Amino acid sequence: MISGVYCAAATPVRADLSPDLPAFTAHCHWLLEEGCTGIALLGTTGEANSFSSAERKTILEAALNSGIAGERLMPGTGVANIPETVDLTRHALASGVSRVVMLPPFYYKGVSDEGLFAAYARSIEAIGDNRLRVVLYHIPQVSGIALSHDLIERLVTAFPGIVVGIKDSAGQLDNMTAMVARFPGFAVLAGADPLLLPLVQAGGAGSITATSNLVARDLATVFRGATDPTQAEAVEQAQARINAFRTLSNSYVQIPTIKAMVGFQHGNPGWDRTRPPLVALTAAERADLKTRLAAIGGTVRGE
Amino acid sequence: MISGVYCAAATPVRADLSPDLPAFTAHCHWLLEEGCTGIALLGTTGEANSFSSAERKTILEAALNSGIAGERLMPGTGVANIPETVDLTRHALASGVSRVVMLPPFYYKGVSDEGLFAAYARSIEAIGDNRLRVVLYHIPQVSGIALSHDLIERLVTAFPGIVVGIKDSAGQLDNMTAMVARFPGFAVLAGADPLLLPLVQAGGAGSITATSNLVARDLATVFRGATDPTQAEAVEQAQARINAFRTLSNSYVQIPTIKAMVGFQHGNPGWDRTRPPLVALTAAERADLKTRLAAIGGTVRGE
Numbered sequence: 001m002i003s004g005v006y007c008a009a010a011t012p013v014r015a016d017l018s019p020d021l022p023a024f025t026a027h028c029h030w031l032l033e034e035g036c037t038g039i040a041l042l043g044t045t046g047e048a049n050s051f052s053s054a055e056r057k058t059i060l061e062a063a064l065n066s067g068i069a070g071e072r073l074m075p076g077t078g079v080a081n082i083p084e085t086v087d088l089t090r091h092a093l094a095s096g097v098s099r100v101v102m103l104p105p106f107y108y109k110g111v112s113d114e115g116l117f118a119a120y121a122r123s124i125e126a127i128g129d130n131r132l133r134v135v136l137y138h139i140p141q142v143s144g145i146a147l148s149h150d151l152i153e154r155l156v157t158a159f160p161g162i163v164v165g166i167k168d169s170a171g172q173l174d175n176m177t178a179m180v181a182r183f184p185g186f187a188v189l190a191g192a193d194p195l196l197l198p199l200v201q202a203g204g205a206g207s208i209t210a211t212s213n214l215v216a217r218d219l220a221t222v223f224r225g226a227t228d229p230t231q232a233e234a235v236e237q238a239q240a241r242i243n244a245f246r247t248l249s250n251s252y253v254q255i256p257t258i259k260a261m262v263g264f265q266h267g268n269p270g271w272d273r274t275r276p277p278l279v280a281l282t283a284a285e286r287a288d289l290k291t292r293l294a295a296i297g298g299t300v301r302g303e
Numbered sequence: 304m305i306s307g308v309y310c311a312a313a314t315p316v317r318a319d320l321s322p323d324l325p326a327f328t329a330h331c332h333w334l335l336e337e338g339c340t341g342i343a344l345l346g347t348t349g350e351a352n353s354f355s356s357a358e359r360k361t362i363l364e365a366a367l368n369s370g371i372a373g374e375r376l377m378p379g380t381g382v383a384n385i386p387e388t389v390d391l392t393r394h395a396l397a398s399g400v401s402r403v404v405m406l407p408p409f410y411y412k413g414v415s416d417e418g419l420f421a422a423y424a425r426s427i428e429a430i431g432d433n434r435l436r437v438v439l440y441h442i443p444q445v446s447g448i449a450l451s452h453d454l455i456e457r458l459v460t461a462f463p464g465i466v467v468g469i470k471d472s473a474g475q476l477d478n479m480t481a482m483v484a485r486f487p488g489f490a491v492l493a494g495a496d497p498l499l500l501p502l503v504q505a506g507g508a509g510s511i512t513a514t515s516n517l518v519a520r521d522l523a524t525v526f527r528g529a530t531d532p533t534q535a536e537a538v539e540q541a542q543a544r545i546n547a548f549r550t551l552s553n554s555y556v557q558i559p560t561i562k563a564m565v566g567f568q569h570g571n572p573g574w575d576r577t578r579p580p581l582v583a584l585t586a587a588e589r590a591d592l593k594t595r596l597a598a599i600g601g602t603v604r605g606e
Contacts, residue, residue: 050410081355
């Protein structure tokens, strides 16, 4: 069963907006040193859908070539169309990566569970590889597509041992704990940092979050100590720090704010850049963020 | 200036869900014979975002190879990421097609006008071809992205003669007539069939609609006669027929319903198929549709 603290890693880009692979892999190594179980690269925070299929493959290959083991990587491979979802997933498998986070097709809205089941089923059948492990991705506020529990039940029944978990980024703990109760052995991963603790205490598997780009060490402390009363104080302190970083990351548009904070951490202002349609923080926003980051104990290097 | 009646052509697929190119090109030729000004292939009705980039190119090439002139084709080339939007548009231009309908990047929601401007501007600059003619695509109920008039003003000012029009599928006539008034020489095309008549009467350029897969002849009658009082009766009759077909097409999920109706028209039940996440009509829905289509004077062949 997939469990632990995964980072929805942000993706740095160069001035020409091409992926900055050395900065990316350095960040991934730092995240693992900080205590991440693994890297959920190429997700929403990673701006995956702003990169072409070819670029996505290059980013995954760079992580592998930098020496990160395939079992510690969990790339997003779900795009709006099935053939490219299949192609990206097959590329991951051929590269030694069996765990993927798979968005449903997200262009059409209001589609039926039958249509979503067909999309996942056709993708999985076309991938045709028993090593595959699919983490579903529920982020309706961005994708516009909600994954119902009835749909999940159909998928885990049709593809046992293959459809093994879900990243739930909708922010409702009740939805996560209901899945924990209904689907034994199915890994429910919180997409929101403050929910890691209560979710793990309720039998959830861990988290895949954006703030872990900054506070992976604290999230690992929470994960390890969540059900250990002797760790209560350490967990509480870590949770307070996580919450402070998360609150700060929502001061402006979240993904550019997180990228700027990662840039302060690594002393590399190039991290500020985003691909359109996301926009980098303004100079004023960045200055304000810097002050407030230092005030909560964040690292500000090379400024 | 782009003007006339364009069909948002549906895309037939084979049993293995690959594009049925002969059925597609036959349909396009029929649409032109019926009176369409051109074919707006690979749009929302055409399930473009359910096809890979490679498949999209194959579909456009098939239309050209079947003998349709490039100036009568207006493919959708906007996807969620800029590099593939650029690649698809360059492919169209290299193939002799200069007019494209371009969705904004549609994964992230709530993005700023600045981010949308940057996405369009970077795409147009990377395409780097003065032959390019971009029709913007406003369909917020599907894409989740609304194009504001201030954004349009920035784009037409920055790219005069290149950003030349918009397909407005949001269904609000007021929004279309406001653009006609604010942007002289800018082609405002209705995405909803009932609005072709009032839009053309208010100075609009025409339409790109789904129902034109079935009633292109009537839409052409409305377009030609919209501002000619001697044609009022013919226009009224055509409009009534358009409205009847459109109402019927909304009896069930629209795109599968239109595909089934096109299948009845051509006597080819293979048209019923859709790519997930869209789902073909059930047998009961199809039988009901057949009866009701015949009742409004629609063609039902080979059943």
